[in-house]
Amino acid sequence: MATKKFLYINRKPPHGSIYALESLEVVLIGAAFEQAVTLAFIDDGVYQLLQNQDSSAIGTKNFAPTYRALGDYDVNRIYVERESLELRGLVKEDLMPLTWEDEDDDWAEKDSIHVVGSAELAEIIEQQDVILNF
Amino acid sequence: MKFSIMVNEGPYTHQASDSAYHFTEAALRAGHQIVRVFFYHDGVNNGTRLSVPPQDDRNVCDRWSQLAQQHQLELILCVAAAQRRGMLDADEAKRAGKDSNNIAPGFEISGLGQLIDAGIQADRTIVFGD
Numbered sequence: 001m002a003t004k005k006f007l008y009i010n011r012k013p014p015h016g017s018i019y020a021l022e023s024l025e026v027v028l029i030g031a032a033f034e035q036a037v038t039l040a041f042i043d044d045g046v047y048q049l050l051q052n053q054d055s056s057a058i059g060t061k062n063f064a065p066t067y068r069a070l071g072d073y074d075v076n077r078i079y080v081e082r083e084s085l086e087l088r089g090l091v092k093e094d095l096m097p098l099t100w101e102d103e104d105d106d107w108a109e110k111d112s113i114h115v116v117g118s119a120e121l122a123e124i125i126e127q128q129d130v131i132l133n134f
Numbered sequence: 135m136k137f138s139i140m141v142n143e144g145p146y147t148h149q150a151s152d153s154a155y156h157f158t159e160a161a162l163r164a165g166h167q168i169v170r171v172f173f174y175h176d177g178v179n180n181g182t183r184l185s186v187p188p189q190d191d192r193n194v195c196d197r198w199s200q201l202a203q204q205h206q207l208e209l210i211l212c213v214a215a216a217q218r219r220g221m222l223d224a225d226e227a228k229r230a231g232k233d234s235n236n237i238a239p240g241f242e243i244s245g246l247g248q249l250i251d252a253g254i255q256a257d258r259t260i261v262f263g264d
Binding site for chain 1: 175250254261
């Protein structure tokens with residue numbers, strides 16, 4: 001099967017609509033297809049990766065812990081737009097740590113999240129074959 | 135060129151399904167190939183056979199069925215998104231113990247793998263959303 005570069009762009013907050021949850025479902029299913037997967041979080045999408053989420057007061061499913069499984073699915077290129085964080089008064093430390101184990105480097109635990117500026121993110125978008133927006 | 139189409143909004147509330155329909159119809163008319171149309175999120179509601187719009191308006195759901203019939207077009211509703219929203223074919227309804235089904239002709243329920251596969255097969259994947 002041909003290998004393509006898939007980019008999932010997440011622009012919406014984790015709650016308020018179902019886009020974030022159903023996007024994550026696509027990413028997890030898609031991981032089985034062994035394509036080159038990249039995730040980008042832009043605009044309110046950066047809220048999806050916030051630490052210590054608790055949705056109990058609104059009665060919706062808190063699916064935030066599921067992001068931690070991404071490393072096990074070899075989804076380890078996760079780009080968060082710096083400008084989107086700054087506009088919302090957030091820094092990388094506000095986000096949940098997401099890591100993966102590099103089997104080519106003695107299973108060293110490495111950071112999956114990369115904070116990049118919009119210009120660099122534009123270049124990453126440019127390199128993709130299939131872009132799904134959520 | 136081979137296109138795959140993703141429709142992420144339901145009929146009428148958003149224009150996404152209309153735009154996707156017009157794009158798909160125009161692409162076919164121009165001799166392009168449509169690998170698959172994949173309906174996700176509220177987009178699965180485009181597959182209902184129970185929509186009854188006013189007579190002086192377009193019928194968004196029927197239009198997809200007709201296009202599928204004319205061009206052997208593959209219209210896929212994501213099963214997980216469909217189940218959440220009460221979109222069931224006869225098999226799904228039976229499995230879930232429901233007394234009815236509501237999928238329009240030409241639509242099929244299948245998994246998210248069909249979306250990834252469509253992206254792999256197509257030269258271009260076009261997403262229609264809000």
